Amino acid sequence: MKRTGKGIGCMWYPIGFTVAANPSAATVKINEDGTATVLTGTVETGQGALTVLGQIAAEELGISADDVHVVSADTDTTPMDTGAIASRTTYVTGNAIQMAAEKAKEILFEVAAPLLRVKAEQLEAADRKIQVKGFPQRCLPIAEVANHAQFVMGMPAIGSASFNPPTVEMDPETGQGKPFSTYVYATQIAEVSVDDETGEVDVIRIAAAHDCGTAINPMLVEGQVQGGISMGIGFALQEEMLFDENGVQINPNLTNYIMPTSLDMPEIEVDIVENYDPTGPFGAKGVGEPTSVPTAAAILNAIFDAVGVRIYSLPATAEKILAAIKEKRAEERQALPAAE
Amino acid sequence: MDDNVKVVEAETSLEALREADEALRLPAVAEPITYPIETKVPDARQQTPAVGQRATRPDGRLHGLGQTKYIDDLSFPGMIHAKIKRAGIAHARIKSVDVSEAAKMPGVLATLVGAEIPVNSFGPSLQDQPVLASDIVYHAGDGVAAVAAVTEQLAADALEKITVEYEPMTPVFDPLEAMSDDAPKVHDPDSNIYATKVIKKGDVDKGFEDADHIFEATFRTQMVEHVPLEPHATIADWDGNGRLTLWSSLGRITMGRADVSRTLGLPYNRIRIIGTIVGGNFGGKNEITQEPILGLLSKKTGRPVKGVYSREDEFMSSTTRHPFIMEYKTGINSDGRIVARKVRLVCDGGAYCSWSETTLGKACILSAGPYNIDNLHVEAFAVYTNKTMTGAMRGFGAPQVCFAYESHMDDMAKELGIDPLEIRLLNAFEENAASPTGQVLESVVVKESLQIAAERFGWKD
Amino acid sequence: MDVTMNVNGRELTASVPPETTLLRLLREDWDLTGAKLGCDVGDCGACTVLLDGQAVNACLMLAGQADGRQITTIEGLADLDAFHPLQKTFEDLAALQCGFCGPGIILAAKYLLDTNPNPSTAEIRDGLSGNLCRCTGYTKIIEAVADTAKELAAKQDAA
Numbered sequence: 011m012k013r014t015g016k017g018i019g020c021m022w023y024p025i026g027f028t029v030a031a032n033p034s035a036a037t038v039k040i041n042e043d044g045t046a047t048v049l050t051g052t053v054e055t056g057q058g059a060l061t062v063l064g065q066i067a068a069e070e071l072g073i074s075a076d077d078v079h080v081v082s083a084d085t086d087t088t089p090m091d092t093g094a095i096a097s098r099t100t101y102v103t104g105n106a107i108q109m110a111a112e113k114a115k116e117i118l119f120e121v122a123a124p125l126l127r128v129k130a131e132q133l134e135a136a137d138r139k140i141q142v143k144g145f146p147q148r149c150l151p152i153a154e155v156a157n158h159a160q161f162v163m164g165m166p167a168i169g170s171a172s173f174n175p176p177t178v179e180m181d182p183e184t185g186q187g188k189p190f191s192t193y194v195y196a197t198q199i200a201e202v203s204v205d206d207e208t209g210e211v212d213v214i215r216i217a218a219a220h221d222c223g224t225a226i227n228p229m230l231v232e233g234q235v236q237g238g239i240s241m242g243i244g245f246a247l248q249e250e251m252l253f254d255e256n257g258v259q260i261n262p263n264l265t266n267y268i269m270p271t272s273l274d275m276p277e278i279e280v281d282i283v284e285n286y287d288p289t290g291p292f293g294a295k296g297v298g299e300p301t302s303v304p305t306a307a308a309i310l311n312a313i314f315d316a317v318g319v320r321i322y323s324l325p326a327t328a329e330k331i332l333a334a335i336k337e338k339r340a341e342e343r344q345a346l347p348a349a350e
Numbered sequence: 351m352d353d354n355v356k357v358v359e360a361e362t363s364l365e366a367l368r369e370a371d372e373a374l375r376l377p378a379v380a381e382p383i384t385y386p387i388e389t390k391v392p393d394a395r396q397q398t399p400a401v402g403q404r405a406t407r408p409d410g411r412l413h414g415l416g417q418t419k420y421i422d423d424l425s426f427p428g429m430i431h432a433k434i435k436r437a438g439i440a441h442a443r444i445k446s447v448d449v450s451e452a453a454k455m456p457g458v459l460a461t462l463v464g465a466e467i468p469v470n471s472f473g474p475s476l477q478d479q480p481v482l483a484s485d486i487v488y489h490a491g492d493g494v495a496a497v498a499a500v501t502e503q504l505a506a507d508a509l510e511k512i513t514v515e516y517e518p519m520t521p522v523f524d525p526l527e528a529m530s531d532d533a534p535k536v537h538d539p540d541s542n543i544y545a546t547k548v549i550k551k552g553d554v555d556k557g558f559e560d561a562d563h564i565f566e567a568t569f570r571t572q573m574v575e576h577v578p579l580e581p582h583a584t585i586a587d588w589d590g591n592g593r594l595t596l597w598s599s600l601g602r603i604t605m606g607r608a609d610v611s612r613t614l615g616l617p618y619n620r621i622r623i624i625g626t627i628v629g630g631n632f633g634g635k636n637e638i639t640q641e642p643i644l645g646l647l648s649k650k651t652g653r654p655v656k657g658v659y660s661r662e663d664e665f666m667s668s669t670t671r672h673p674f675i676m677e678y679k680t681g682i683n684s685d686g687r688i689v690a691r692k693v694r695l696v697c698d699g700g701a702y703c704s705w706s707e708t709t710l711g712k713a714c715i716l717s718a719g720p721y722n723i724d725n726l727h728v729e730a731f732a733v734y735t736n737k738t739m740t741g742a743m744r745g746f747g748a749p750q751v752c753f754a755y756e757s758h759m760d761d762m763a764k765e766l767g768i769d770p771l772e773i774r775l776l777n778a779f780e781e782n783a784a785s786p787t788g789q790v791l792e793s794v795v796v797k798e799s800l801q802i803a804a805e806r807f808g809w810k811d
Numbered sequence: 812m813d814v815t816m817n818v819n820g821r822e823l824t825a826s827v828p829p830e831t832t833l834l835r836l837l838r839e840d841w842d843l844t845g846a847k848l849g850c851d852v853g854d855c856g857a858c859t860v861l862l863d864g865q866a867v868n869a870c871l872m873l874a875g876q877a878d879g880r881q882i883t884t885i886e887g888l889a890d891l892d893a894f895h896p897l898q899k900t901f902e903d904l905a906a907l908q909c910g911f912c913g914p915g916i917i918l919a920a921k922y923l924l925d926t927n928p929n930p931s932t933a934e935i936r937d938g939l940s941g942n943l944c945r946c947t948g949y950t951k952i953i954e955a956v957a958d959t960a961k962e963l964a965a966k967q968d969a970a
Contacts, residue, residue, distance in 0.1 A: 016809065017760065018770050020800055021752045022720035022779070023745070028711040053601050054409065055631035056909020056946050061407045068400035075405045076395040083625025085607045093602025095636050095742060096708075137398050178789075185549030185714065185728070186788040195720055195779075195796045197803040217807035219799040229404035229905045233947060237908065238744070240948035241632070244574070245749055251573040251670060257440030257521050257736050258490045262665030264854035264943065269577055272939040272949040281802045287793040292401045295793075303748045307756030311770065314760055323570035324753060383843075385889040392903065406902055413910025414898040414917060416845025416885030423844035503830075577945050579849050579857055579911035629847075629911030630945050661850040 012203045014214070017311025019304030020197045024190035025296045026098045026175040033174040034103040035089035038067055038110040040118065040167035042160045044138060044153035045077045046111070051091030052103045053083045057298055058230040059099045065226050066104045066291045070111035072135030073152065089170065097296035098175075100226060101192065104291035105173035113169025121159040121167075122150055175289075192287050194295050196220040198239070200276070200308035204316040209332030211247055213309060215277040223287040223295030232280045235301045239278055242305020244269045250325050385415050409627065420629050421583035421597050422658050429585070430459055432647050432657040433505035434482075434493040434640060435512050436667060440736040441521035441536075442487045444514060447495050451511040457500040458508045460650040462643060464494070468615040474605070474637055476544065476703035478537060479739065481613055481642045487516070488536060489701035489736050491666030496640075498647040498655050521736035525698040526675065528733045536701070536734035544699060545707045545732040547714040549786050557690025557725030561681025565762050569676045569754035573698070575668075576743055580629020581659040582668060586644035588652075594645050595622045598638075601631045606638050613642040633742035634668050637704065669741025672709055672732075673698040674750040676717070678758045681725075686766055686773040693717045695730035695751070697740070704741035706732040713747025718786050719755035720796045721777040726786050771804050814878045818843070819887025825874070833877045834858045834869035837884060845885035845914040849943070856942035859915035860884050866922035866941075885914035888921070896959050897921060906955040908946035916942040920956045928967075930960060 026032055037049040048067045054060045064078040071078075082088055091103060119130040122140045126133070126148055134143050141149030160166045175191030197219050203212045218235050225231045248268040252260040261267045286293035306324060314320050319334035394403040412418045449461040464470050464484025471477040483492040495512050499505035520534040527533050528542040536542050558564060585597040594616060600606040603623040610621050628635065640657045648655040659668065674697055681690035695713055699706045714730045763773045778796040785791050804810070815824045818841065825840040834851075837843040837860070846869050849857030853871040860869045861883035888895035897917050900906070907913045916939060923930060923938035930938065935956050939949065 016807070018774065018800070018803075018809075019752060019756050020720060020774050020778070020796065021748065021756075022716065022796065023748050024712065024715070028708055028715070051604055053603060053625040053628060053631075055601055055628040055635070056911075058407055058410075058905070058908065060409060061405060065400040065403065065405060068398070072398060073400070074396045074398050075400045075403060076391045078400075083603055084622070085603050085624075086622045090604040091602075093605060093636060094631060095601060095633065096746070180711075180787060183548065183550065185547065185786070186551070188789045189711070189715060189787060190789075192793065193785075193791065195794065195799050197796075197799040199803045199807040199809060201807070215807075217803045219803035219806065221793075221795045221799055223793065224401060226401050227403065227405055230407075233905055233908055233951060236948035236950040237946045238948075241744060241945070242749065245571075246753075249572070249574040251575060251665065251738070253523065253737060256490075257523050258438065259666055259738065262662045263852065264577070264661060264850050265852070267575065267577070267665065269943065269945075270948075271941075271943065272936040272953065275936070275949050275953075278948070278950055279806050281806055283795050283799050283802055285793055285795050285798075294401075299745045299748065302744050303752050304756065306749060306753045310753060310757055311760045314757070314764075320757065320761060322568065322757075324572050383886045384891045386891055386893055388894075404905075406905055410905055410907050410910065411898075411902045413907045413913040414885075414901045415889060415894070416843075416914040418910050419844065420847070420911065422848060423838075425839075425842075577943075579847070579855065579909065579943065579945055581849070628909065630909045632945070658848070661852070661854075 011207065012205050013316045014201060014203045015312045015316025016199060016201050017308045017315055018197060018199050019307030019311065021300065021304040022193050022195050023300040023303055024193045025101045026190055027096055028189045029177045029179050029187065031174050032092040032098060032102060033172050034091045034106040035170065035172035036103065036106040036110045037089055037168065037170040038107065038114045040071065040114050040156050042157045044073065044151065044156045046071055046073065048078060048080045048107055049088045050080065050082050050103055050107060051088040052099055053094045055094045057234060059094060062100055062226045062230060063104060063107050067107050067111045069292055070108050071115055073138050097298040097300065100294050100296045101290050102173055102175060104294060106171050108291040109171035109173060110169045113171060114167045117165055117167040118155045118159055121163050121165060122155045125150060192289055192295050194221045194297065194300050196300050196304060198304045198308045200312045202309060202312040202316055204313055204331065206317055206335055209328035209335065211313060211331065213243055213276040216308065217279045219281040219283050220297060220301065221283040221285050222297040223285055223290045224293035225282045226294050228282055231282055231297055234297050235280045236278050238301020239305050240270045240275060241302040243274060245324060246306035246309040247325050418627050420580055421585060421599055421626055424585060424597060426587065426654040429654040429656055430498050430500055430651060431502040431505050432496055432498045432644055432655050433509055434643065435495045435509040437483065437487040437492040437494050438490055439487060439516055439518065440490050441519045442516035443519060444483060444485060444487060444494065445517050446515045448513045449495055452497055452508040455508050455511060457504040458497055460498045460647050462496040462646055466646060467613060467642060469613050472609045472613055472638060473703055474705055475707045479702040489738055491738055493667065496643045496647060498651055523735050523737055525696050525733045525735055528735050529731065536736060542734040543731050544703060544734055545710050547710050547730045549714055549726060549728040551786055551788065552725035554690050554692050554725045554727040558681040561689045562683045564679065564681055565758065566679045567758055567761060569757060571674045571750045571753060573673045574671045575665055576632040576634035578630030578632060578634060581661060581664050582635060582639050583658045584641050584644050585654055585656045586648040587654040588648055593620050593622065596641050596645065597624045597626055598641055599628045599635050600625065600638065601628065601635045606641065609638045610641050610645065614645055632744045636742050639668065666738060669704050670738050671743035672706065672740040672747065676751060676754040678754055680758060680762065682762055684766060686768045686776050688721055688723050688777050690725040691718055691723050693728040697730065697732045699732040699734050700737050700740035702739040704739050706740060709747040713751050715786055716748050717751040717755065720779050722779060722783055771800060771809055774800055812875060814874050816877055816879060817881045819884060827874050829875060831874045832870050833872040833874050836874040837869060843884050843886050847911055847914065856919065857912055857915045859918045859942060861918055861922060864925060866919050885917060896962055900955040900959045904951045904955045906947065906951040912942055912944040916944065916952060924960055924963065928960060928964060932957065
């Protein structure tokens with residue numbers, strides 16, 4: 011018989027390295043037609059970092075994502091970066107890029123100020139224009155300013171910057187300190203169906219509410235949540251590296267290492283929790299790892315709700331669940347008073 | 351005069367040859383691939399402001415066209431292929447490595463053993479991992495020799511001809527066993543525990559005394575692998591100025607360059623690492639693996655050398671997620687408020703440290719959950735075992751401890767007769783809460799995430 | 812051994828050792844690197860190509876077995892005028908992340924839609940079950956296939 015259950019997994023997760031310096035440096039070049047090129051040492055591992063970082067630069071410069079080209083991952087030509095790790099790219103590399111873009115923009119402001127007959131501090135960049143704050147009608151197209159900067163004033167608009175999250179080292183005896191500059195929070199709630207005759211679990215749906223600070227690109231955040239959940243399902247129910255008595259792996263292949271396919275995925279509803287972190291680029295934090303953190307917890311709690319058995323070790327395979335169900339039934343039978 | 355006649359004759363024969371061949375001529379290479387060279391840009395990419403746009407990915411377009419060049423898709427003139435021989439034995443002393451038979455095989459251009467590597471150790475915190483094992487093997491996936499050959503198949507065949515003599519040593523596989531004083535020692539003769547972390551806050555013993563109820567449980571998690579669809583891949587090549595260029599699937603090229611500099615004894619400005627596009631990382635491609643090996647093979651042969659991990663290499667010889675053994679003891683009042691928690695984490699640290707220190711540190715901090723707990727004591731240990739090295743994998747210990755503290759929470763909720771959502775809302779961090787390390791937390795939205803998910807899910811229905 | 816096949820509408824020939832797989836032939840001899848090597852033993856589907864219109868794992872097929880047949884690789888879906896509707900929808904929905912599984916999964920989806928133009932979600936999941944993806948959780952990929960099916964059906968009706 012199939013029994014359904016629901017379970018919550020709630021988590022928090024830090025952004026960046028634990029205490030240790032993990033800087034990112036970046037350079038932003040504004041081309042003489044008002045488009046821009048970003049140089050970053052980060053590596054695109056598939057999560058869409060280059061797109062998000064391009065959006066951050068674009069936002070700072072008041073241009074669109076398509077106006078920005080991002081160049082990455084070459085130790086000869088791009089500035090140093092601690093890497094695509096610890097969910098730090100949007101926050102640390104993003105901050106570095108925002109700061110670098112700001113510096114390049116300031117050169118444009120310096121050049122535009124006399125042309126617009128105001129002080130540089132009165133200017134802002136928006137909608138592909140350099141315009142006066144509070145009186146945007148007085149403006150110049152960014153292309154014109156960039157061209158003027160380079161060819162008339164001899165001041166090409168380029169900026170470099172680096173960012174490292176501020177931390178405080180942890181006391182070696184008590185661990186007290188400020189190991190990270192910011193954290194993200196999330197909850198996933200799972201509904202499962204457990205077959206109490208086979209122990210098999212079907213994850214029916216998951217509602218995921220994730221904080222990532224400002225969502226620079228909500229579509230890509232959804233993708234991260236969905237992908238993270240798939241890894242979480244594998245961790246909860248299927249995946250395990252097995253060793254023989256000599257310490258040699260028995261299943262070092264995809265035939266016998268079971269991981270989620272399209273058939274294993276539940277319906278996923280993603281909510282991005284609205285939040286703004288002033289220490290992040292435009293309020294953003296990060297999302298790469300947190301998405302796979304609470305899934306196993308939610309599923310295992312849902313199994314507990316469905317069939318009343320607590321599985322204490324992962325993966326919660328059908329065999330384990332069935333054995334636990336049988337044990338529970340045996341205990342319940344023993345607890346019943348004997349027939350008169 | 352004579353020469354000109356000869357030239358004319360030669361031209362005539364060439365013409366004749368060409369005519370005869372016309373009918374037989376077939377393209378030796380595929381014709382250029384066609385695709386629309388389109389500058390039509392989706393609206394979301396053209397809007398200002400840029401933040402918040404559901405912008406599509408330009409690299410995503412290329413992925414769908416099949417145009418993205420991952421490292422295995424790159425090829426250079428004269429390029430050859432490398433393969434690494436794996437130990438296949440969990441713990442042993444290497445008595446000898448004989449590559450002579452392999453070296454003799456036609457098509458095999460170079461071999462490499464650990465002793466040839468200038469500095470044969472690396473690691474993000476402890477440099478305890480050899481590039482190629484030369485003295486002792488610490489896990490079955492350790493590389494013990496490498497070959498470079500004209501084709502991948504030849505390189506793989508050549509590995510079979512390498513003979514390694516091992517003197518087996520006693521391995522230890524279980525982390526709890528490995529913690530005991532008389533366990534076989536992996537690296538350090540005194541202890542297999544190579545990292546410890548502690549968090550102490552308040553007075554956990556008094557907290558337990560004061561609490562209405564005490565709950566205890568032990569949770570365990572398993573070793574899993576990242577399984578990026580793209581296996582680890584690297585191409586190495588030198589130029590006449592002694593500059594090494596590496597195309598690599600590494601996720602951290604700045605550190606990678608430092609590691610290559612250290613292992614090969616090169617200044618940083620003689621090394622170039624190009625990151626290219628990676629087919630998935632998840633933490634498993636965050637330290638060097640075969641880069642120094644391919645660098646040396648390339649130097650020996652004067653050719654670009656490509657190495658791509660097989661799927662078996664991925665499982666046996668790349669980092670994995672730490673199995674955790676987690677003991678939780680929680681003091682909680684009848685109203686559901688947690689007053690004290692003691693956690694003991696034992697991380698199976700595998701054969702090498704890799705990212706274990708970071709994992710331990712994070713797991714420790716996160717292990718109490720996003721909940722206000724005034725009295726807390728967490729201790730964590732990373733232990734060497736003779737199994738595949740454990741390293742960074744999506745979450746650095748967080749998925750493991752979250753499984754533990756959330757399961758534990760529901761066990762307590764059930765016993766106390768409190769709804770799982772309510773008990774979490776009661777204990778959750780709020781803005782300016784104190785973290786386990788005494789940090790003042792800002793932009794905290796735990797309760798919001800609980801409520802939004804519950805609403806979306808229909809928790810109350 | 813010489814092999815000739817029709818690849819993306821063009822006759823191609825190569826001379827290869829007999830143990831060469833179709834995957835290696837495509838990637839190494841003809842520079843069609845869209846099909847990927849993920850496991851080389853038919854478990855992951857990253858090498859999926861269409862053989863006479865049917866989705867196959869190219870790593871499990873010998874070049875000789877594909878001799879004289881018609882092959883479609885990812886490089887053959889778009890032309891100078893337009894992306895294939897699947898490629899367009901995948902891009903619009905950001906269905907691919909690292910993209911390594913992309914060519915294989917798009918061809919598997921094409922095969923599904925060619926044989927079942929109006930698949931249910933369950934049928935889409937089933938049709939893609941031979942292709943592993945570690946990044947996306949398959950969710951947006953399934954959405955993209957469903958959307959493309961609707962789009963193609965609408966075009967059919969309009970025609």
